[in-house]
Amino acid sequence: xxxxxxRADDLGYSxxxxxxxxxxxxxxxxxSVGIMTNMPMAEHGLKLLEGIDVCFGQHTNICVGKPxxxxxxxxxxxxxxGEFKSSxxxxxxxxxxxxxxxxxxxxxxxxxxxxxxxxEPPHYFEGHAVASDNFFKGLEFVxxxxxxxxxxxxxxxxxxxxxxxxxxxxxxxxxxxxxxxKSLKKMIENSHDDGCDMFVCHPGYLDKFILENSSLTxxxxxxVDMVCNPITKKFIKENGVKLVTYDDL
Numbered sequence: 001x002x003x004x005x006x007r008a009d010d011l012g013y014s015x016x017x018x019x020x021x022x023x024x025x026x027x028x029x030x031x032s033v034g035i036m037t038n039m040p041m042a043e044h045g046l047k048l049l050e051g052i053d054v055c056f057g058q059h060t061n062i063c064v065g066k067p068x069x070x071x072x073x074x075x076x077x078x079x080x081x082g083e084f085k086s087s088x089x090x091x092x093x094x095x096x097x098x099x100x101x102x103x104x105x106x107x108x109x110x111x112x113x114x115x116x117x118x119x120e121p122p123h124y125f126e127g128h129a130v131a132s133d134n135f136f137k138g139l140e141f142v143x144x145x146x147x148x149x150x151x152x153x154x155x156x157x158x159x160x161x162x163x164x165x166x167x168x169x170x171x172x173x174x175x176x177x178x179x180x181x182k183s184l185k186k187m188i189e190n191s192h193d194d195g196c197d198m199f200v201c202h203p204g205y206l207d208k209f210i211l212e213n214s215s216l217t218x219x220x221x222x223x224v225d226m227v228c229n230p231i232t233k234k235f236i237k238e239n240g241v242k243l244v245t246y247d248d249l
Contacts, residue, residue: 001242003196004188005167005249006227009034009059009128010202011049012042013214017204020224022048024203028227029236032245034059036128037113038068038106046117055245057124057151058114060107060139062098063087064128064213068109074102087129087215096132103138111142124162124246126151149246159195163249166195173202173219180219180226181235188239196244203227 008021008030018041024030032055035042039061062077063084071082076099079085090098114122125148127139136152143150151167152160159166168191172183184199191197204210204220211217226232236243 001240002188002191003244003248004191004236004241005032005196005198005244005246006030006184007032007034007057007198007200008203009200010036010204011045011059012036012039013064013204014039014207014209015041015044016207016210017041017202017220018045018048020204020220021045024224024227025049025052025054028203028224029233029243030201030203030227031055031243032057032124034124034126034128035114035117035122036061036065037110037117039065042113042117055123055247056114056118057126057246058111058122058148059126059128060110061128062103062106062135063090063130067106068113069106074099074106076102077106090130090132096134098130098132098134098138100134100138103135104142107138107142111146111148121146122148124149124151126153149249151246159192162246165249166192167249168192168195168197169200170197171200173200173216173223178219178222180223181229181232184226184232185235188236188241196249201227 006029011021011033034057036059066083071078125143154160155169159168170187201223203223
């Protein structure tokens with residue numbers, strides 16, 4: 001039987017995103033949800049999912065909003081106003097300017113906040129939007145220190161190891177002419193027998209904050225519709241797909 005994990009990132013990003021994720025969980029196929037614990041709307045998002053069986057992870061964020069650490073202690077991560085440097089700043093940098101010791105402070109602060117909000121450690125542990133070696137090293141360090149299930153990043157035919165399982169990651173939402181159902185269908189039809197295929201998505205509705213702060217917009221409500229669509233559910237059932245969460249890895 002094919003094993004497929006469909007993950008939703010960005011709970012807490014904004015009110016609109018929270019409502020879209022909540023619908024994707026309640027009416028759709030999402031069972032693993034990553035929380036941006038530094039964001040003011042994180043608690044709102046969790047309240048929308050209160051009492052529902054969800055595999056919550058920490059979607060560690062260092063590129064939007066304010067840090068949970070005193071900005072004076074993490075100068076490599078923040079702007080002069082004390083907010084995080086943007087993802088664009090990280091992408092356009094010619095070298096990795098993140099200081100390892102500083103990013104650990106913020107990762108652990110967000111972990112502490114996660115436990116305060118959820119009441120338990122995250123079921124998985126990964127990072128949002130920033131492809132930095134020092135960020136990844138920091139995430140791995142903190143995950144190992146606290147015995148957490150680290151979910152690294154690798155797209156294509158190179159799997160990552162999560163628990164004892166080979167996981168093949170797929171995320172097409174930033175590609176032109178993105179069709180969520182076609183992408184999920186292609187992934188399932190070409191799934192791997194030696195592990196689990198993961199579809200990373202960002203379901204949500206659009207609000208002013210997202211339009212002003214995220215480069216990912218239109219795909220969000222498209223993904224809400226896709227994971228809740230009876231056609232998608234029928235396709236998964238007919239193709240003998242077992243939907244799993246990080247707890248199964």
